[in-house]
Amino acid sequence: MSKKPERRGLGRGLSALMADVNIEPNQDNTVPRRPESFIPIEKIEPNPEQPRRHFDEQALQELADSIREKGVIQPLIVRAHPSKSDMYEIVAGERRWRASQLAQLHELPVIIRDFNDTEVLEVAIIENIQRADLNPLEEALSYRQLMDRFGHTQEKVAEALSKSRSHIANLLRLLNLPDEVQEYLRDGRLTAGHARAMITADDPIGLAKEAVSKGLSVREVERKAKSPTAEKKPKNRPVIEKDADTRALEADLSATIGMKVEINHRGEEGGTVVLSYKDLEQLDAICQMLTKL
Template sequence: MSTGAKRAALGKGLEALLPSKKPAAEPVAPPPPAPSVTVIEGKPKEIPVEAIERNPYQTRTRFDETALAELSASIAELGVAQPILVRSLPGGKFQLIAGERRWLASQRAGKTTVPAIIKEVSNEQAMEITIVENLQRADLNPMEQAKAYQRLSSEFGLTQEQMAKRTGKDRASVANFLRLLKLPESVQARVEVGEISFGHARSLLALEDSQLIEKAALKVVQMGMSVRATETFVQNQLNPERKLGKVETVEEPPIDPNVKEAQTKLQRTLGLKVRIEDKNGKGRVVIEYANVDDFDRLLEALA
C-alpha cells in the first residue's frame, strides 16, 4: 500500500462508527433533558463544561502539559474551533466520547460552556468510537496505541485485519503494535515516556527473554543508542560467535539538562527516537524512524 493511499484511508474508521446525520429540523430531547441544552444530533450546541463527565474508555493516559497550556491559551483567545463529541446521560449530564483535550483546555481557559455534538450511542459504541478516534491521532505514544488495539481485540473480538480497516492502518502495523505488549512492564514504561522509541522496542523483542530485554533496554538508554545500533547490539547478543560488530562504548560528553529535557519532550510527543546535537546554541535535531508508518506519524505530527 502506498503512503498516499494510507493517508487517504485515515479517518474512515471513525466515520463508519458514527450514525448518519439526521435532518437538523427535528430536535430530540434526551430523558431527562439538560436544564438549558437542546439536543440535536449532528449540530454543535453549547453545553456547560461542569455537566460533562470524563470518558471511562479513554485510551490516552498522558497529556503533554505544554501542549495543553498552549491549547488553553488559544481557546481563551479564539474559542474552541472544533466541537467535542458527547452522549447524554441521566440527570442532564453528558459523557465525553471524543475531544478530552479540548474539554480540559476549555476548563483551564475559564470557559463555562463548550461546543459539542451530542450522539445517542450505546456503551459499546461509545467505547469503540473513543478507541478508534484516539488511534487515528498522531500523538498517542506507542504503548497507548498497543493497549488500544488490545482492547478492540479483547472487548470487541476484532481481528487484526478488521482493526486495520477501522483505523486506516495496515495489518502489519497493527500486529507490530500488539507485539509491544510482550515487553516487560519496566520496558513498556520506558517506551511510554519516550526513553525508547517504537523502533528500539521492536528490535529488543527479538531477545525474547524478559531479563535480557530489560538489561538491553537499560543499555540502550544509558548509551543513547540509535535504532540501527540497537539492532546490531541485539544480533550480537543472539549470535555472539558471529561478531557482527561492536557497539561504540565511548562515553558521550554530558548533555546540557535543558537540551536533555527538550529532547525527552520531543521523544514523548513524537513517539520516536530524537537526538539534539547542540554546540553553543547551534546544532541540529535528528529524528529517527524505523518504517513508513513511523514516517507517516512524524509527518502528521509536524503538519
C-alpha cells in the same frame, strides 16, 4: 454479572463510529464541523471509563489559550447522561472540555449522539489512537483494547483506521517486551525501532539498558540482539546427514516462502522446523502466515 461486549465485524462498531471522531492536534488548519447545539459547560461530565488518564498540563494550557482567542473549533461529541437527567456525558473531546474550563468558557458546541456504553468506549479508544502525541506503547495498547474488548481483527482495525496491517502487528509485538523495557519506551528513552529489535533478544532488559546508556542506534541494537544466539551454538556440533526427501522438502519450502527453511527430523521423537529471517519485514511476514493458519 457484567455482560460481555458483542463480538462483531466492522458494522456500526468501527467504520460508522470513525465518521464521528475528528481529532485536532491543535486549533489550526482544521475544518470545523457544525455543532448541533450549545450546552452549558457545567452540564457536561467526562466519561469515567475514558481510557486516557493523563493530560499534559502544558499542552492543555496551550489549547486553552487558543480557545480564548478562537473559541472551540471542533464541537464535542456527547450523549445524554446514562444516570443523570438534564446532563450530558462526553463521548469524544475531553481534552477540549478541560481546556475550555481553563479558558473559563460558559458553554460548549456539541454534537449529540445516541451511543450505548460499548460504543462510547470504542469511540474513546479510536479518539486516542488518532492523537498525534500518542507514544508507540499507548498506541499498541489501544489496538489491543479494540481487538480484545470488541473482537476486531488486525485486518479490520487496519482497514478502519487507514493503517497498514504490518504497522499494527509491529506495534502489538511491543506488548511482549518486559515491563522495564516498555517503561523505557513509554518515557521516550527508546524508540519503537529499538524496542522491536529487542523482541527476539535473549536478554532484552540488559540490551535496553545498554542502548540507553551508550546511545546505540537501531542497527547496533539489531546486531547485538542477534549475536548472543549465534555465540551459544555449539562449535563442534555433529553433522547429521539428511535424506534426499528432507533436502528436497527444505528447498521447496524455502522457494515458497522466500526464506531459509531447515528441517531436523529425529524419527519417532519428532523434530523441528527452523525459519531464518533476515530483517523485521520477514519476521512480520512469518507472523502473518502463522496467524492465518
